[in-house]
Amino acid sequence: MRKAFIRSLTDIIKKNSRVILLTGDLGFTVFEDLRERYPKQFLNAGVAEQNMISIAAGLSLSGRIPVCYSIASFITAKTYEQIKIDLASHRLPSVIVGTGAGLSYSTASITHHSLDDIALMRLIPDMRIYSPADNQEVALCLSDAIHKKFPSYIRLTKQEEEDVHFPKKLQSAFIVKKGSGVALLGTGAGVNIAIKTAQLLKDIKPTIVSIPVLKPFDHTILNILSKQHWLFATVEEHGTIGGLGSIVSEMLVNIPDKKPLVFGTPDEFLWKIGTLETLRKYAGLDPSAISKKILKEFNTKNHQP
Amino acid sequence: MRKNALSQKAFLIRKLILDISYNAHVGHIASALSVADILSVLYFKTLKNKDRFILSKGPAAAALYATLYLKKYISKKQLFSYCMDNGALGVHPDYNPAIGMEFTTGSLGHGLPVGCGLALGLPGQYIYILVSDAELNEGSCWEAVMFAAHHKLGNLTVIVDDNGNQAFGKTKDVLDIQPIAKKFKTFGWNAITVDGHNHKELINAFITSSKKPKAIIAKTVSGYGVSFMKGSVDWHYWPMDEKQYNQALQDIRKI
Numbered sequence: 100m101r102k103a104f105i106r107s108l109t110d111i112i113k114k115n116s117r118v119i120l121l122t123g124d125l126g127f128t129v130f131e132d133l134r135e136r137y138p139k140q141f142l143n144a145g146v147a148e149q150n151m152i153s154i155a156a157g158l159s160l161s162g163r164i165p166v167c168y169s170i171a172s173f174i175t176a177k178t179y180e181q182i183k184i185d186l187a188s189h190r191l192p193s194v195i196v197g198t199g200a201g202l203s204y205s206t207a208s209i210t211h212h213s214l215d216d217i218a219l220m221r222l223i224p225d226m227r228i229y230s231p232a233d234n235q236e237v238a239l240c241l242s243d244a245i246h247k248k249f250p251s252y253i254r255l256t257k258q259e260e261e262d263v264h265f266p267k268k269l270q271s272a273f274i275v276k277k278g279s280g281v282a283l284l285g286t287g288a289g290v291n292i293a294i295k296t297a298q299l300l301k302d303i304k305p306t307i308v309s310i311p312v313l314k315p316f317d318h319t320i321l322n323i324l325s326k327q328h329w330l331f332a333t334v335e336e337h338g339t340i341g342g343l344g345s346i347v348s349e350m351l352v353n354i355p356d357k358k359p360l361v362f363g364t365p366d367e368f369l370w371k372i373g374t375l376e377t378l379r380k381y382a383g384l385d386p387s388a389i390s391k392k393i394l395k396e397f398n399t400k401n402h403q404p
Numbered sequence: 405m406r407k408n409a410l411s412q413k414a415f416l417i418r419k420l421i422l423d424i425s426y427n428a429h430v431g432h433i434a435s436a437l438s439v440a441d442i443l444s445v446l447y448f449k450t451l452k453n454k455d456r457f458i459l460s461k462g463p464a465a466a467a468l469y470a471t472l473y474l475k476k477y478i479s480k481k482q483l484f485s486y487c488m489d490n491g492a493l494g495v496h497p498d499y500n501p502a503i504g505m506e507f508t509t510g511s512l513g514h515g516l517p518v519g520c521g522l523a524l525g526l527p528g529q530y531i532y533i534l535v536s537d538a539e540l541n542e543g544s545c546w547e548a549v550m551f552a553a554h555h556k557l558g559n560l561t562v563i564v565d566d567n568g569n570q571a572f573g574k575t576k577d578v579l580d581i582q583p584i585a586k587k588f589k590t591f592g593w594n595a596i597t598v599d600g601h602n603h604k605e606l607i608n609a610f611i612t613s614s615k616k617p618k619a620i621i622a623k624t625v626s627g628y629g630v631s632f633m634k635g636s637v638d639w640h641y642w643p644m645d646e647k648q649y650n651q652a653l654q655d656i657r658k659i
Contacts, residue, residue, distance in 0.1 A: 142524075145554075150517045150547035157521015160507075180511060181544075185518055188508055189499050 100255040101129050101198055103234035107241045108166060109133050112140050117162060118245060121155055123148045123169035125198070148173050152181035152195070159191035164245060170204070171197025171213035171254060179219055186250040187223045194244045195252045200230075201288055201336025202364070203257035205378045209368045213254075218341020220252045221314055227251040228314040230335075230343075232290035233260045236311045239269035256288045256336070258375065263290055263309055271310070271317035278304035281393060282328040286310045286343045289334035289362075292379070292386060296334065299390035303397055305332075313343060318350050325354050329400070332360040332393055336384065339363040360396060362389050410603050411659075413474060414444040418629055418656045420470035420483065426649040428487035432495060434627035434639035436467040438567045438600075439534060442622055443471045445606040446532060446563075454529045456522055458507045460515020461536035461565060462496035463640070468505075469493050477504035513542030516562060520548045523560040523617075534563045538570030540581045546591075552617040553592030560617040561610070562588075565600065567626040569637050588619040600624035629656040 105126075112118050112133065119140045122130060126143075134141045144151035148169055155165035167174060174197045175182070186193050197216055204211035220226050227247060229240035237255065244251035263275055275290070276297065283305045285293035290309040297305050306328060308320065324331070331351060333344040344361030351357045364382040371381045379385045417440040425433045439461070451457060459468045466486060473483040478492075482503070485491030496510030509515050512535075519533040539545060552560050564584055568575050575581055585595035594614040598605035600622025609620045626640075627633025630652040644652060 144551065145547075147547035147551065149544045150520070150551055153514060153517030153544065153548070154521035154524065154551065157518045157523070158525040159521075160518075161522055161525025163525050181514070181517075184508060184511060185514055 100231070100234065100237055100260055101257065102259070103237040104196065104241065104255055105129050105133065107238040111242065111245055112137050115164070115245075116140065118164045118166060119158060121151050121165055121167045123151050123167075123173065125169055148178045149181050152178045153185050155193050156181070156185035156189065156191055159186070159193050160189070164192050164194070166194040166196060166245075168196045168198065170211060171200035171216045172211060175213070175216040175219050175252070182220075182226075182250065183223050187226055190225065190249045192248055193250045194241070195250065196255060197252065198255045199257040200254040201256060202369070202375055202378045202382070205375045206372050208372065209370065212369060214336075214338040214364045215341065216252070216254060217313060217335075217337050217343070218345070221341060221346075225249055226314060227312070228254070229311055230254045230287040230313055231311045232285065232287060232309045233263045235262065235265050236309070239266065240311055243269050254287055260288060261291050263294065269311065271312040272320035273309045273311070274306060275309050276307040278306040279327040281305040281330045281332065281397065282308060282324050283332050283334060284308045284310055284343065284347060285334040286313060288336045289343070292336075292384065292389070293334045295386040296389045296393070299386055300393060303393070305393075310343060313346060316346050316350070321347065321350050321354060325357060329356065330358050330360060330393070330396055332362060332389070334362045334384075334389065336379075337363050338366060340366060358396070360393065410444055410448055413448050414441050414603070415656065415659070416474055417444055417467055417470045419653065420473065421466045422644070422649060422652050422656070424469065424484060424486040425466055426644050427484055429643045430487045430495065431639070431641045431643050432463045432466060433644065434569070434633045434636065435461070435536075436464045437628050437630060437633065438624045438626045439464045439467050439565050440628070441601045441603060442534065442563055442565065442606060442624075443467050445603050445610065447471050447475055449607055450610045451532070452530070455532065456506055456526070456529065457532045457534070458509065458515040458519055459497055459534050460509050461512070461534060461539055462510035464565070465493070465495060465497045468497055472504045475504065512536070512539040513544040516545050517548040517551075519560055519562070520552050520555075520557060523552070523557040524555060527559060530559050530561065532561050532563065534565060537564055537566040537568065537575050537581055537584060538578070540564070540584065541579050549588065549591045549593065556615065557617045558615045561620065562617070563620045563622055565624050566621050567624040569626045569635065569640070571640055573637060585619070585621045588621075593617050593619050595619045595621060597621040597623065601628055629659045631655045
C-alpha cells in the first residue's frame with residue numbers, strides 16, 4: 100500500500116504547493132523520488148514523532164497542509180497528546196498516515212504491531228479515520244483527507260493488498276459482493292481476509308462489504324443491510340476492543356434481532372514471531388478459523404425451533 | 405503613574421493578575437507574576453503585527469489575559485470572568501485568535517515544537533515562545549530544540565522563565581535543568597541570560613539579531629513583587645484571602 104500512497108501523494112504534491120510530507124525518518128525505497136523532485140515539500144523530521152506532529156500543527160497554522168508519515172504504532176500512540184491537542188483541538192487541516200498497521204510488521208514484535216490505533220484515534224473528537232483495503236481505496240482516501248478542514252488519520256498496511264475493486268468515488272462503505280443472511284464487514288487488510296473467508300462459505304453466500312471510512316461511521320450501510328441480513332461479522336487486523344467490531348456492535352444495539360460477530364486480534368500482547376500468515380492464525384484471524392465460527396453461528400440459528 | 409510607560413504596564417499586569425485571581429478565588433498567581441515583566445516588554449515593545457506569541461507555560465495564563473486586556477483584545481467583562489462559572493477564560497489559555505490567543509496550552513512541552521512549525525511555515529515573521537524552566541523537563545522540548553537548530557530557525561525566539569520553582573519543589577531538587585543557557589548553546593542556539601524583571605535587559609536581548617534560533621534565559625522570581633509569595637512553591641496553588649490580597653496590592657506598588 101505504501102507505493103500506492105506515495106504515487107497518489109506525489110500527484111497531489113505536484114498540483115498543490117501547500118501540501119508537505121513530513122516523515123519520521125521512514126520511507127527508504129519509497130520517498131527518494133519525491134525528496135529529489137519536490138525538496139520544498141518534503142521534510143524528514145527525524146526520529147522525533149511528537150515534535151513532528153507539533154511541527155505539523157505550526158505548519159498548518161501557517162497555511163500549509165502537512166501529511167505526517169511513520170509506522171502506525173509510533174504515529175498514533177507515541178504522539179497521542181500532540182494529535183489530540185495540537186492538531187485536533189485546533190481543528191487544523193492535516194493528515195496523519197500510519198504505515199504497517201495491524202500485524203504487517205509480524206516479525207518485528209509487539210513494539211511494531213499496531214492493534215490499537217483505530218481505538219486511539221476514535222477517542223479524539225472530530226478525528227476522521229480512513230482504513231483503505233486496496234490501492235484504489237488508498238488513492239481515494241488520501242485525496243479526500245487532503246481536502247478536509249480538520250485532521251484525519253489514514254491507516255495503511257505495509258504489504259501490498261490484492262485489488263478488491265476500482266471505484267471512482269469514495270464511499271463510506273462499498274458492497275463488494277452481494278449475498279444475504281450473513282454480512283462480512285471488513286476494513287483495511289480485513290477486506291481481503293473477508294473475501295477469502297467468503298470463498299469458504301459458498302453455500303451461505305455472504306455479502307462482502309469494505310468499510311474505508313471508520314469515523315464518522317456512516318450507519319446507513321447497516322440500515323440497508325439489516326433488511327436482508329441477521330449476522331454481521333466484522334473482520335479487521337486490529338484488536339477486538341475499539342475498532343470496527345466495536346463500532347458495528349455499538350450501532351447494532353439500535354437495530355433489533357441482529358447479531359454482531361467480531362473478528363480481530365485478542366486482548367493480549369502477541370508475543371509471537373513469524374510471518375503475517377502465522378500471526379493471523381495465532382490470533383484466530385485467518386479465513387479458516389473465521390469461516391468455522393460463522394458456520395457454527397449459522398447452523399445454530401438454522402436449528403433453532 | 406510609574407516612572408515610564410513600560411513599568412506602568414508591568415504594574416497593571418501584576419495588579420490585574422491579583423484582581424482576577426482574588427475575584428475567582430484561584431491560585432497559579434506566583435507563576436503569572438513571574439512573567440509579568442516579560443509580557444509587558446513583549447507586547448508593548450517587541451511584538452510587531454504579524455509576529456506570533458505562544459504562552460507555552462499555560463499556568464501563567466492570568467498574566468496573558470491581563471496583557472491582552474491592556475492591548476484591548478479582550479474586554480474587562482471577559483477578563484473578570486477568569487475562572488468564574490461559565491467564564492470566558494480558564495486557568496490555561498484556549499485557542500481563540502479573535503482575542504489574541506494563539507494556541508491552546510496547559511499540557512507542558514507543546515508550545516516550543518509548535519513554534520518551530522510556525523517559524524518554518526512563516527519565514528518572514530518572528531515567533532516567540534515563552535516556556536518555563538520546569539517545562540524543559542519535557543522531552544518534546546528538546547526534540548524541538550534540536551529541530552530549530554538543524555533548520556536554522558533564526559526567526560524563532562524562546563524565552564525561558566527561569567524562576568527555579570516547579571509544581572512540587574525547587575527545580576534543582578526535582579530534576580535539575582541547569583545550566584540552561586549552556587544546554588541551548590550546546591544544541592546550536594544563541595543563548596542570552598538576563599534579569600527577567602529588568603526591562604532594559606529584556607529589550608536588548610529581544611533586539612539582538614541572530615541567524616540561529618535564540619533563547620533568552622530570563623532569571624525571574626516566582627511571585628515577584630509580593631512579599632509572601634516570592635520564590636515560594638506554595639503559591640503555585642493557594643488562592644489569596646482578603647488580607648493577603650490587600651498586602652499583595654501594597655507590595656506591588658513598592659517595585
